[in-house]
Amino acid sequence: MTLSSTAGTIVQLLAEKICAFDARSLTKRSIAQARTCILDTVGVTLAGIPEPCTQILLKTPGIAAAPGSSLIFGSARRTSALDATLINGTASHALDFDDFSGALGGHHSVPLVAMLFALAEERGSTGEAFICAYVVGVETEIRLARAVNFHHYDKGWHPTATLGTFGAAAAAARLLDLDPSKTAMALSIAASLASGIKANFGTMTKPLHIGHSARNGLLAALLAEGGFEAADDVFEHHQGFLNVFNGPGTFDIEKLFTNWGEPWEIEATSIGLKQFPCCGSTHPAIMMALQLRREETINTEQIARIEILPHGRRLRHTDTPQPQTSLDAKFSVQYVVARALKDGAVRLKDFEGDAHFDPVIRRLLDLTEAKPHPDMADDAEEQWGAEVIVTLTDGRRVSRRVDNLVGRGGDNPMTTDELWEKFSDCASRSLPREQIAPLFERLETLESVSSIAQVTRLLEVSVLHEAPAKKVVFAPRGEQEAPETTWVP
Amino acid sequence: MTLSSTAGTIVQLLAEKICAFDARSLTKRSIAQARTCILDTVGVTLAGIPEPCTQILLKTPGIAAAPGSSLIFGSARRTSALDATLINGTASHALDFDDFSGALGGHHSVPLVAMLFALAEERGSTGEAFICAYVVGVETEIRLARAVNFHHYDKGWHPTATLGTFGAAAAAARLLDLDPSKTAMALSIAASLASGIKANFGTMTKPLHIGHSARNGLLAALLAEGGFEAADDVFEHHQGFLNVFNGPGTFDIEKLFTNWGEPWEIEATSIGLKQFPCCGSTHPAIMMALQLRREETINTEQIARIEILPHGRRLRHTDTPQPQTSLDAKFSVQYVVARALKDGAVRLKDFEGDAHFDPVIRRLLDLTEAKPHPDMADDAEEQWGAEVIVTLTDGRRVSRRVDNLVGRGGDNPMTTDELWEKFSDCASRSLPREQIAPLFERLETLESVSSIAQVTRLLEVSVLHEAPAKKVVFAPRGEQEAPETTWVP
Structure with a gap:
C-alpha cells in the first residue's frame, strides 16, 4: 500500500477507521461471536482470580489501591479503571484458557475484555457500546497481526501483549468516544508502551503481559483524552513500531486496511475457544x-x-x-x-x-x-x-x-451447553453458585444491557464468599510454547 | 564471554553482582559524581513539574490517586511509590535538561532518581542506601548499554527507557534489599516490561517513556519482593531480550560483566551534565x-x-x-x-x-x-x-x-557555583525560594542523610505555592534527535 501524504499517516488512517465504526455494520454473526468470546473471557477471568499471579499482584504496594468504581472481579473491591484492568487482565490469562486467533498468533480477547469492563463501569457505558469497542479492538489487533506476522511472533514478541496494547488503546478510545485526532494520539502513545517477550512464557510473567498491555492501552487512551501528545508517524517512521519491533521488509502494511471490517475479524474462522483446561x-x-x-x-x-x-x-x-x-x-x-x-x-x-x-x-x-x-x-x-x-x-x-479440529469457533462453535459447562466450572472458582447462572444469562444478551453495572453487579462478591488462592500449575517452557510459524493455542 | 551452566544465567550473575555491592567499594569520586548527578536530576525534575506532560498525567483518572507516602515533588500530594515514580520520572525528562551518558546513548539518572526518592520515602531508607542503589542502577543500565550499543540505539530503541527499566529494577531491588534470587526475578520481569521507541522523540511521549520505564522497573522489583516469578534466561533465551530487542549477533554480553565496578560507571568521563537549557x-x-x-x-x-x-x-x-x-x-x-x-x-x-x-x-x-x-x-x-x-x-x-567540550562532567565538572546557578533556576519553577538553598545543601551531603524524608520535606510545597503550568516547548523531531551512532545529548 502506498500512503500518499494527503491520505494521512497510518495512525491517522487507522484512527479514522476506528471512529467511523457504525454499530449498524455489525452482522448478527459478529454480535454472536463477540458475545461468546466476551462471555468465555469473563469465565476464565473468574477462574484466574485466585491464581498466585493475580493474588501477588493484588498485594503489591500501590496496586489497586486507588479509589475508583471499577470492580476487581470476584471481590467487593473497587479501584481505578487502570488497576482493575491490570488485575482482571492478568487473571484472564492466568490459566491460558482464553480464546485465541490464529492470525494474531495469540489471544484476542484478553487485552480487551477486562479493560472494557473496567472502563465501561467507570463511564456508565451500554452493552452495545461495549460490543462495538470490543469488535473495533479485535479488528485493530488482528489486522495489525496480519500486517506483521508471522515474523513478529517468530522473532519472539508476544503478540497478545505487543499488538494487544494497540487493540486496547483502540477499544478504549472508541468507548471514550475520542475524535480521530485523539484516537490517533492514543495509538501513537501505545506504540511507545508495547512490550512483552516470549522468553517469559511458562511463568507468571506471561499473564502479567496481558494485564500490563491492557492497562497500557487504556492509559494511552486516557492520556490522549486529556490532551497528551505523541508523534503521528509512529508506524512508518524509520524508528517506528514496524521497523523497530519487526524490522525493515518484514511487514506488509497493506493488510492492515484492505477489506477492513468486511467481514469483521471477530467472524474469522481462525478464532476459537479452548473448551478444556489442558494443552x-x-x-x-x-x-x-x-x-x-x-x-x-x-x-x-x-x-x-x-x-x-x-x-x-x-x-x-x-x-x-x-x-x-x-x-x-x-x-x-x-x-x-x-x-x-x-x-x-x-x-x-x-x-x-x-x-x-x-x-x-x-x-x-x-x-x-x-x-x-x-x-x-x-x-x-x-x-x-x-x-x-x-x-x-x-x-x-x-x-x-x-481429521482437523483447532479449538472451537468459526464453523465449529461450542454449543450453549458446552459454553455453560466451561463457564460454570470457571466461574465457580470465584463466584457463589447462585450468581453464575444469572451472570451467564446476562452476558448472553450483552448487547441489550443498558449499563455495564448490571453485569458487574453479578461479578461482585462480598468478602465472605472470597475463595482462597490455589496453587497454580504452569506449563514448563518449551512444552507450552508453540512451534514456530505454526502458532497454536 | 562463555557462560557455563554452573556459573548461572545472565540474570543470575547480574543479580549476584547487584547483591554483592558493598558501600565500602565506593570511591570518593563515585560518591561525589553520584551526588552531583542526583542533585542535578532533582533540579530538572522540579523544573519539569509544571510542564504539560506532567500536568496532564497528574490529571489522568486513576493516576497518583492511590494513597501512599511518596511525594509528588513541588506539591503537598503524596501517593504510592509506583505513581510518584511515574509522575516525577516523567517530569525529570520533560525538558531534556537532565544528565546523560555517552555509553548509554541516553540519560542515566532519570530512570533512577525519581523512583529511588519515591521508594526510599516509603521505606524510610538512608542517604547512603539511596546512593548505593543509584550507583548499582547506573552500573546495570550502562553496562547493558555497553553490551548492546550502539546497535540498540541506532535501531530505534530509546535506551533511557528500555535499558532504564533494568536499571530501575536493579536499583529498586537493591534498595529493597532483595536476595539474589528475587533480584534475578526483578530483572527477568523487567525484560518483559521494557519499551520505548524513538519515533516518539520530540513529543510529550518521550518524557513519558522515562516515568513509565522507571515505574515498570520498580513494579518488577515489588512483584519479585512479593514472590512473583519469571524465567531465569530472559537475556540469553533465543526469544529473550538480547535477540528480540537487538537481534542475533548485535551484542557482546561479555561487556556486561568485565571489570564490573572497576571503576564504577558513574565515574566515567562519558557522563555529563547539561549546563544550559538549550540544544x-x-x-x-x-x-x-x-x-x-x-x-x-x-x-x-x-x-x-x-x-x-x-x-x-x-x-x-x-x-x-x-x-x-x-x-x-x-x-x-x-x-x-x-x-x-x-x-x-x-x-x-x-x-x-x-x-x-x-x-x-x-x-x-x-x-x-x-x-x-x-x-x-x-x-x-x-x-x-x-x-x-x-x-x-x-x-x-x-x-x-x-576544541572539544561535550557536556559537563568527568574531567570537566561543573563548579558548585555553576551547579547552584542551574539548580536554583530549575527549582524556582516549583519551589518557594526559601526552600531552594536548604534543599541544595541537603543534597550536597546526601550520603549522610539518615532518612530520605529529610530531603523530601524540602521538596514539599503547600497548595498556596503551586506554580501554574506553563507552555512547553518541544524540539521538533529530526532537530532534537541526535545523528545516528554518534549519540549526543
Missing part, C-alpha cells in the same frame, strides 16, 4: 472420547482397551502415560482421554491436587496406548486430527475420528 | 561567550561585532540568526551567545514568552555572524569545538576557543 494439542482426542462416550453410552467398567491415535505432531508433547503431577496431567493425552471417558467432561478440578491419581483413572491408564496416527502424515497440512478407539469387555470395538 | 550543540559556544564576558569584563554596549565559529556539525541545526519562537531560540547559537554575553547566564526564562525579542538581544543579533569554524574539519574525531570572537567599539578584538 490444546489434546483437545481433538478429548472431543472424540466425549463423542464416543455419549453416542455409544460407554461406562468405564465396560472398557477393556483404549487406543489414542493423534496426529504425530500433537503427540510429541502430550505423550505422558502415567502423569505424576497436575502439570503432567495437563500435558497427558492419556489422562485427559481417560477423564473424558470416565466423567463425560474435563474440568479445572481434574488438574488440581491428586485428581490424576484417581484409582478408576489409573486403571484406565493401564489399559491405554497412545501412538501417532498412521494415516496422518507428519508434514500434512492439517495437523489437528485424532482417533480414539475403545475396545469393550464384550469385544465390541468402537471409534471416532476427526 | 547541547550550542553549549561550547555559550561557554566561550561566558568566559569572554567574565575574563574580559565586556559590557553589551561595548560590542561592535560577534563572530561565532562552531564545529560545522554543531552549526547545522543551530544556525538560526533571528529566532521567531521560543523553540527557535533553543536552537539558535546566535541567540544563546547573545544572551550569555548580555546576562552572563543562559536560563530557563530565556526560552519563555517573548524573551527572544528583547531589544538589546536583537541589537546583538544584528551584529552577529555564525559560520563553521575553518580549522575544525567536518570529519574530525572531536566535533564539539567552538570559537567566539567579539570586536569591541574601541577596535579591540577578543576571542576564546575550545
Whole structure:
C-alpha cells in the first residue's frame, strides 16, 4: 500500500477507521461471536482470580489501591479503571484458557475484555457500546497481526501483549468516544508502551503481559483524552513500531486496511475457544472420547482397551502415560482421554491436587496406548486430527475420528451447553453458585444491557464468599510454547 | 564471554553482582559524581513539574490517586511509590535538561532518581542506601548499554527507557534489599516490561517513556519482593531480550560483566551534565561567550561585532540568526551567545514568552555572524569545538576557543557555583525560594542523610505555592534527535 501524504499517516488512517465504526455494520454473526468470546473471557477471568499471579499482584504496594468504581472481579473491591484492568487482565490469562486467533498468533480477547469492563463501569457505558469497542479492538489487533506476522511472533514478541496494547488503546478510545485526532494520539502513545517477550512464557510473567498491555492501552487512551501528545508517524517512521519491533521488509502494511471490517475479524474462522483446561494439542482426542462416550453410552467398567491415535505432531508433547503431577496431567493425552471417558467432561478440578491419581483413572491408564496416527502424515497440512478407539469387555470395538479440529469457533462453535459447562466450572472458582447462572444469562444478551453495572453487579462478591488462592500449575517452557510459524493455542 | 551452566544465567550473575555491592567499594569520586548527578536530576525534575506532560498525567483518572507516602515533588500530594515514580520520572525528562551518558546513548539518572526518592520515602531508607542503589542502577543500565550499543540505539530503541527499566529494577531491588534470587526475578520481569521507541522523540511521549520505564522497573522489583516469578534466561533465551530487542549477533554480553565496578560507571568521563537549557550543540559556544564576558569584563554596549565559529556539525541545526519562537531560540547559537554575553547566564526564562525579542538581544543579533569554524574539519574525531570572537567599539578584538567540550562532567565538572546557578533556576519553577538553598545543601551531603524524608520535606510545597503550568516547548523531531551512532545529548 502506498500512503500518499494527503491520505494521512497510518495512525491517522487507522484512527479514522476506528471512529467511523457504525454499530449498524455489525452482522448478527459478529454480535454472536463477540458475545461468546466476551462471555468465555469473563469465565476464565473468574477462574484466574485466585491464581498466585493475580493474588501477588493484588498485594503489591500501590496496586489497586486507588479509589475508583471499577470492580476487581470476584471481590467487593473497587479501584481505578487502570488497576482493575491490570488485575482482571492478568487473571484472564492466568490459566491460558482464553480464546485465541490464529492470525494474531495469540489471544484476542484478553487485552480487551477486562479493560472494557473496567472502563465501561467507570463511564456508565451500554452493552452495545461495549460490543462495538470490543469488535473495533479485535479488528485493530488482528489486522495489525496480519500486517506483521508471522515474523513478529517468530522473532519472539508476544503478540497478545505487543499488538494487544494497540487493540486496547483502540477499544478504549472508541468507548471514550475520542475524535480521530485523539484516537490517533492514543495509538501513537501505545506504540511507545508495547512490550512483552516470549522468553517469559511458562511463568507468571506471561499473564502479567496481558494485564500490563491492557492497562497500557487504556492509559494511552486516557492520556490522549486529556490532551497528551505523541508523534503521528509512529508506524512508518524509520524508528517506528514496524521497523523497530519487526524490522525493515518484514511487514506488509497493506493488510492492515484492505477489506477492513468486511467481514469483521471477530467472524474469522481462525478464532476459537479452548473448551478444556489442558494443552490444546489434546483437545481433538478429548472431543472424540466425549463423542464416543455419549453416542455409544460407554461406562468405564465396560472398557477393556483404549487406543489414542493423534496426529504425530500433537503427540510429541502430550505423550505422558502415567502423569505424576497436575502439570503432567495437563500435558497427558492419556489422562485427559481417560477423564473424558470416565466423567463425560474435563474440568479445572481434574488438574488440581491428586485428581490424576484417581484409582478408576489409573486403571484406565493401564489399559491405554497412545501412538501417532498412521494415516496422518507428519508434514500434512492439517495437523489437528485424532482417533480414539475403545475396545469393550464384550469385544465390541468402537471409534471416532476427526481429521482437523483447532479449538472451537468459526464453523465449529461450542454449543450453549458446552459454553455453560466451561463457564460454570470457571466461574465457580470465584463466584457463589447462585450468581453464575444469572451472570451467564446476562452476558448472553450483552448487547441489550443498558449499563455495564448490571453485569458487574453479578461479578461482585462480598468478602465472605472470597475463595482462597490455589496453587497454580504452569506449563514448563518449551512444552507450552508453540512451534514456530505454526502458532497454536 | 562463555557462560557455563554452573556459573548461572545472565540474570543470575547480574543479580549476584547487584547483591554483592558493598558501600565500602565506593570511591570518593563515585560518591561525589553520584551526588552531583542526583542533585542535578532533582533540579530538572522540579523544573519539569509544571510542564504539560506532567500536568496532564497528574490529571489522568486513576493516576497518583492511590494513597501512599511518596511525594509528588513541588506539591503537598503524596501517593504510592509506583505513581510518584511515574509522575516525577516523567517530569525529570520533560525538558531534556537532565544528565546523560555517552555509553548509554541516553540519560542515566532519570530512570533512577525519581523512583529511588519515591521508594526510599516509603521505606524510610538512608542517604547512603539511596546512593548505593543509584550507583548499582547506573552500573546495570550502562553496562547493558555497553553490551548492546550502539546497535540498540541506532535501531530505534530509546535506551533511557528500555535499558532504564533494568536499571530501575536493579536499583529498586537493591534498595529493597532483595536476595539474589528475587533480584534475578526483578530483572527477568523487567525484560518483559521494557519499551520505548524513538519515533516518539520530540513529543510529550518521550518524557513519558522515562516515568513509565522507571515505574515498570520498580513494579518488577515489588512483584519479585512479593514472590512473583519469571524465567531465569530472559537475556540469553533465543526469544529473550538480547535477540528480540537487538537481534542475533548485535551484542557482546561479555561487556556486561568485565571489570564490573572497576571503576564504577558513574565515574566515567562519558557522563555529563547539561549546563544550559538549550540544544547541547550550542553549549561550547555559550561557554566561550561566558568566559569572554567574565575574563574580559565586556559590557553589551561595548560590542561592535560577534563572530561565532562552531564545529560545522554543531552549526547545522543551530544556525538560526533571528529566532521567531521560543523553540527557535533553543536552537539558535546566535541567540544563546547573545544572551550569555548580555546576562552572563543562559536560563530557563530565556526560552519563555517573548524573551527572544528583547531589544538589546536583537541589537546583538544584528551584529552577529555564525559560520563553521575553518580549522575544525567536518570529519574530525572531536566535533564539539567552538570559537567566539567579539570586536569591541574601541577596535579591540577578543576571542576564546575550545576544541572539544561535550557536556559537563568527568574531567570537566561543573563548579558548585555553576551547579547552584542551574539548580536554583530549575527549582524556582516549583519551589518557594526559601526552600531552594536548604534543599541544595541537603543534597550536597546526601550520603549522610539518615532518612530520605529529610530531603523530601524540602521538596514539599503547600497548595498556596503551586506554580501554574506553563507552555512547553518541544524540539521538533529530526532537530532534537541526535545523528545516528554518534549519540549526543
